[in-house]
């Protein structure tokens with residue numbers, strides 16, 4: 385099953401437990417607006433190339449829509465639509481006054497110069513500027529887009545609508561970006577991890593973590609857990625993994641990655657494969673790389689008691705079922721990695737108020753938001769006797785459904 389089908393599956397399962405009825409289920413599953421645009425640019429060679437761009441706005445009942453913009457050759461309208469719905473549920477779980485959106489351009493940016501990526505971005509904004517905006521739809525970095533791309537979006541949008549930093553988040557710190565954005569997803573995950581460990585009776589000190597992926601989310605997560613007393617026994621990136629049952633020296637690993645560009649070859653542990661990281665002897669497994677990392681084939685080999693989903697859609701529904709039957713607790717992506725969008729929201733709030741918060745304030749607000757969301761989800765899981773994932777979807781669907789009905793259909 386594709387990751388995008390997984391999201392629909394989890395949504396439908398929760399909607400049916402809630403008994404929302406077929407009509408409301410269809411209403412909530414259907415995007416509000418799907419826009420496909422042609423983005424034509426002149427390459428540095430003078431040749432004209434045309435790319436397809438998308439912006440899918442899923443739901444705005446709770447506020448302006450929020451979601452990433454990704455540049456990837458295999459992106460499709462359907463994939464954007466499903467990921468837009470994931471943003472609706474995620475922002476609702478952490479109770480942000482947002483709906484969900486997602487967009488992208490089908491392009492291989494490794495084949496373009498920086499100037500060409502800039503032209504592409506500006507042209508895309510020309511095509512969607514009338515449907516996005518600080519009170520409509522706010523984009524953010526995603527796969528292969530970054531703070532520089534966000535700066536171009538802000539600049540191009542502002543040419544039409546006047547100075548508008550709040551039209552995108554994830555901007556460079558020098559241009560209305562917020563403090564604390566880089567580590568936000570990892571830090572949010574840390575706060576959730578503290579809560580779930582407390583509920584399962586595991587102390588942070590000495591708990592063994594295995595982390596798949598050592599990019600933005602994986603590396604910050606490793607560092608923060610290690611600083612909190614956790615023992616990181618295994619990590620991996622696209623090139624392979626490294627394992628040390630006594631715990632990896634995380635500052636040493638960071639030094640190594642800075643030099644070598646990968647976790648592989650690190651002297652403080654033994655080399656291991658991707659699958660060995662998934663099946664490693666640990667208490668908590670954190671998939672922080674790709675969707676569909678946990679499949680029906682490898683789920684039976686997971687030895688962790690807890691899986692905390694840092695990546696979006698890392699667990700196939702079949703794997704989810706296997707883990708549940710085996711008593712492995714899964715903390716779902718829409719709760720566990722919501723720290724990223726939460727701090728994006730703080731950036732938007734600061735932009736609208738022309739303020740700049742200190743990092744301590746960002747982190748304190750994030751901790752409060754993540755804890756509150758965890759408490760609500762855990763409480764629902766207990767009272768409804770459902771897994772945390774279903775509870776998170778029930779919470780989100782309830783909030784979105786209520787807002788939809790109150791506003792009037």
Ligand SMILES: NC(=O)c1ccc[n+]([C@@H]2O[C@H](COP(=O)([O-])OP(=O)(O)OC[C@H]3O[C@@H](n4cnc5c(N)ncnc54)[C@H](O)[C@@H]3O)[C@@H](O)[C@H]2O)c1
Nearest residue numbers: 569597598599600601620621622672673694695696721724
């Ligand atoms: N960055 C955020 O704020 C944020 C927020 C919420 C969710 N997420 C999700 O978290 C995941 C990771 O995002 P990121 O920003 O850290 O991306 P990234 O590109 O910075 O890092 C991805 C990491 O995964 C590794 N990787 C790729 N293929 C792998 C494989 N087969 N096995 C092991 N490792 C592999 C890469 O080497 C890299 O270390 C994505 O699913 C993303 O959607 C990110």
